[in-house]
Amino acid sequence: MSGPPIVVSATFTADAIEPALSFWMRELSFDYRIQIAPYNQVFQLLLDPAGALSANRDGVNVLLVRFEDWAPDLARPETHLDNARHFAASLKTAAQSFAAPLLVCICPARPGFDANLQTRMEELIAASVAELSTVHLVMPREIDALYPVPHPHDSLGDKLGHVPYTPAYFAALGVMVARKIHALRTPPYKVVALDCDDTLWCGICGEDGPQGVVVDPPRRALQEFMLAQHAQGMLLTLCSKNNVEDVLDTFRLHPEMALRMEHFAAWRINWSPKPANLAALAEELELSLESFILVDDNPRECREVEAGYPQVLTLTLPHDDAGIPEILRHVWAFDRLRVTEEDRARPAMYAQELERQRAGKQAASLEDFLRGLQLEVRIAPMSPKDLARVAQLTERTNQMNFTTVRRSANDIQALLESGKAECLAVHVSDRFGSYGLAGAMIFRAGVDAISIDTFLLSCRALGRGVEHRMLAALGSIAQEQGLAAVEARYVRSQRNRPALLFLESAGLEFQSVRGEALLFRFPAEFAARLTYQPAAILPRPSADGTSPAAATRDRVPYARIASELRTVEQIVEQMESRGADFSPRGTSGPPEPPRSDLERQLCRIWSAMLTVQSIGVYDNFFDLGGHSLLAVQLLSRLKEELGIELSLDVVYGADFTIAELAKAIELREIEMAGADQYAAMLAEVESLTDEEVRELLAKESGEAP
Numbered sequence: 001m002s003g004p005p006i007v008v009s010a011t012f013t014a015d016a017i018e019p020a021l022s023f024w025m026r027e028l029s030f031d032y033r034i035q036i037a038p039y040n041q042v043f044q045l046l047l048d049p050a051g052a053l054s055a056n057r058d059g060v061n062v063l064l065v066r067f068e069d070w071a072p073d074l075a076r077p078e079t080h081l082d083n084a085r086h087f088a089a090s091l092k093t094a095a096q097s098f099a100a101p102l103l104v105c106i107c108p109a110r111p112g113f114d115a116n117l118q119t120r121m122e123e124l125i126a127a128s129v130a131e132l133s134t135v136h137l138v139m140p141r142e143i144d145a146l147y148p149v150p151h152p153h154d155s156l157g158d159k160l161g162h163v164p165y166t167p168a169y170f171a172a173l174g175v176m177v178a179r180k181i182h183a184l185r186t187p188p189y190k191v192v193a194l195d196c197d198d199t200l201w202c203g204i205c206g207e208d209g210p211q212g213v214v215v216d217p218p219r220r221a222l223q224e225f226m227l228a229q230h231a232q233g234m235l236l237t238l239c240s241k242n243n244v245e246d247v248l249d250t251f252r253l254h255p256e257m258a259l260r261m262e263h264f265a266a267w268r269i270n271w272s273p274k275p276a277n278l279a280a281l282a283e284e285l286e287l288s289l290e291s292f293i294l295v296d297d298n299p300r301e302c303r304e305v306e307a308g309y310p311q312v313l314t315l316t317l318p319h320d321d322a323g324i325p326e327i328l329r330h331v332w333a334f335d336r337l338r339v340t341e342e343d344r345a346r347p348a349m350y351a352q353e354l355e356r357q358r359a360g361k362q363a364a365s366l367e368d369f370l371r372g373l374q375l376e377v378r379i380a381p382m383s384p385k386d387l388a389r390v391a392q393l394t395e396r397t398n399q400m401n402f403t404t405v406r407r408s409a410n411d412i413q414a415l416l417e418s419g420k421a422e423c424l425a426v427h428v429s430d431r432f433g434s435y436g437l438a439g440a441m442i443f444r445a446g447v448d449a450i451s452i453d454t455f456l457l458s459c460r461a462l463g464r465g466v467e468h469r470m471l472a473a474l475g476s477i478a479q480e481q482g483l484a485a486v487e488a489r490y491v492r493s494q495r496n497r498p499a500l501l502f503l504e505s506a507g508l509e510f511q512s513v514r515g516e517a518l519l520f521r522f523p524a525e526f527a528a529r530l531t532y533q534p535a536a537i538l539p540r541p542s543a544d545g546t547s548p549a550a551a552t553r554d555r556v557p558y559a560r561i562a563s564e565l566r567t568v569e570q571i572v573e574q575m576e577s578r579g580a581d582f583s584p585r586g587t588s589g590p591p592e593p594p595r596s597d598l599e600r601q602l603c604r605i606w607s608a609m610l611t612v613q614s615i616g617v618y619d620n621f622f623d624l625g626g627h628s629l630l631a632v633q634l635l636s637r638l639k640e641e642l643g644i645e646l647s648l649d650v651v652y653g654a655d656f657t658i659a660e661l662a663k664a665i666e667l668r669e670i671e672m673a674g675a676d677q678y679a680a681m682l683a684e685v686e687s688l689t690d691e692e693v694r695e696l697l698a699k700e701s702g703e704a705p
Helices: 015-028 042-047 077-097 114-131 140-146 155-161 168-187 217-231 243-251 273-284 299-308 321-329 341-362 366-373 384-396 409-417 465-482 497-510 524-528 558-564 568-579 597-610 626-643 658-673 673-687 690-701
Strands: 005-010 035-036 060-065 102-105 135-138 191-194 235-241 264-270 293-294 313-316 376-381 422-430 433-445 450-459 483-490 511-514 517-523
Touching: 005 015, 005 042, 005 168, 015 035, 015 168, 015 626, 042 060, 042 077, 042 384, 042 422, 077 102, 077 114, 077 243, 077 409, 077 568, 102 114, 102 168, 114 135, 135 168, 140 168, 155 524, 155 626, 168 568, 191 273, 217 235, 217 409, 235 273, 235 341, 243 264, 264 273, 264 341, 264 597, 273 293, 273 299, 273 409, 293 465, 299 313, 299 422, 321 558, 341 384, 341 433, 341 524, 376 465, 384 422, 384 433, 384 450, 409 422, 433 465, 450 465, 465 483, 465 497, 465 524, 483 524, 497 517, 597 626, 597 658
Parallel strands: 005 035, 005 060, 060 102, 102 135, 191 235, 191 293, 235 264, 293 313, 450 483
Antiparallel strands: 376 422, 422 433, 433 450, 483 517, 511 517
C-alpha cells in the first residue's frame, strides 16, 4: 500500500499487531499502510518534532502502552503514577502539534501487577486527556467487553522478546484499533429506521393485538441499544407496515418498553412499500438516504430496500433472536469516537425543527414566519470548549461552506496560536429552542481587507438570514480596524452551490475571477449594513447537502463483520485462511513428509503460523517467511501445547527445521526427566531385542515393519 500511514508506537514489541491491522485495512478497503515505530520509544516520539508521529500528516498515530514497561517490577506506586502523569503531559503537548489523530490503547498489565494501581493510572490519564479532541483513549475493559481473549498474556514471549501477549490478543488489539480508525474515517450515520413487528417486539400487533405482543429479552436489549444511540444524537424513526392505531396502542399498553413514541423524530406507519416510506422520511427530515440505517426482521423487505436504495445501510436481524444483542454490538456503523453536546442535542433540535415547519405552514407570509421565529444570533470569539464542534463543522458542512476546506481541531488550534487568524463562533436560537453552535468564521486581517479563510453555517440554520448577519459582523470588524473591504473566496464543490447563491445575492457586482476560484470583495461599509431580504430566500436542500437519492458512500461490509467477524476466533481463522499459501516458499523439490507424531504436530503448528500449507521436515523456518517475532511466538506456543520451554539458541542454530526442532524437544524432554528416569529409559531401550527395535523404528516412521 502507498497510502497514509498508521504509525504504531508501543512500550513493548508490537510487530505482531501488523497482520491483524493489514487484514482489516483490506477488509475495509482502506488505503492505509502500517508503520511500526522503533521499539519502546513512546515518550521520545511524542516529544520529537521531527519524529514519525509528528511527521504523520494524513494518517493515524497509535500508541500501545503497558504501564509497567516504564518502571522495574519493584518500583514504588508513586513512581508508576509519576510516569502516568508524565505520559499525560506528553499527550497534551503532542495534541497541540500533531496533525494526525492520536489513538491511545492502554493495554492490560501482566498477572500480579497491582490492579488498584492500574485503575488509578487509567483514571489519571483519562481525566487529563478528556478535553483533547484529537486524542482517543481505549481502555482494556473496552477490548475485553467486545473481543474477550481467555488467555491474553504470554510470559515466555515477554521474557524472550518483550512480546507480552498471545497472537489472539494481538488480533483483538488489531481489530479494536481498526474499529476506531473506521470511526475516525467514516462519516457517521444519522438516522435509524426501525421496523415494529418482530423487531421492536415479538409478535404482530395487528394480529396478536397490541397487548398480545411480547417484549422479550432480545427485543428489550435492542430497544435499550437504540435508546443509547438516541442519547448520542442518532435520530430514531419508525418505518412499519401497520395500522397507526395498533402501533400507538402497543406503545401505550407496554410501559415496560425502553422506547416511547416521543423518542422518534418521525414515522411512516402505513401499507406503502418500505423504500417509498424511507424516501418520505428522508424528505421530511431533510437528510439523505445515505444517512439511514434500516433495522428489520423481514429479509424480503430488506432486499427490496437494498435494490431500490443501496445507499441505505440495511441490517436484517438474525433468525436466532438470542443473537440480536451481540450482532448489534458489532455493527461498526453505530460507533462514535467522540460525542459532542451538539450531537446529544440533535434529536431535540429536529423536534424543534418540525415545530418550525408547522409554524411556517401556518404563517401568512415568509416575513411573518421569520418575524415570529424571534431569531437570536450570537457571534463571539470561539472558546476552547467550542473547538471540537468547530472542527466538526468543517468536516460536515457542505452547503454554506465557501471553500470546503476540512480542518482537524489540531489544525484550527495551530492556526489560531500562530496569530495569523481569528475564529468567531455563531450560536443561534429562536422561540422554539437552540440550534446550538451552528456556524463559524475563520479570518485574517490583511493590509487593507479582512480575508475570509473559512465560512460555515449548519444546514439547519440556512435561509433565515444568519449568514447575512455573519458577513455583516465581519464588515463591522473591518470598519473597526480601518480596513477597506471583506474578501470572500469561493471554490466550487459538488454541494456548496448554496454558498455561491448567497454570495451572489449579497453583491454580484463585487465578484471577480481568480484562477479556478471566485473572489467577492465587499466594501466594509456595504458588508456591515447587509441585511436579509426574505424575497431572496435560498432553497432548502437536504440537511446534509444531498438529495434523498444521493450516491452511495464507500461500502463497508457491516453485516458480514457483525455476523462472521465479531469474535477473535473468527478473525484469526479468517486471517489464517486469507494468508495461506499452497506451496512452500524458499524451497526446491517436494517437501519431505514428517516421520513421527511429534514432527506431524510441529508441521501443523508451523503451517498455521507461517500460513504455508505444505511444509517439509527439512524446510528452514526463516526461508519459509519466518522472522524473530514469529520465532518467539513459536516457542511460546510449544510451551503451551507441549509443556516444553526452549531457549532462543534453538531458533538461531545452524539450521532451524522441523527435524532439528524435534530433536531439540526430545533432548529437552530427556533433560527434564531427571537422571533416575533417564537411566530407566536407557535400561528399557537396552533390553529391547533387534526385532522390537525394528518394529519401533517402523512405527515412528509410519512404515510397515
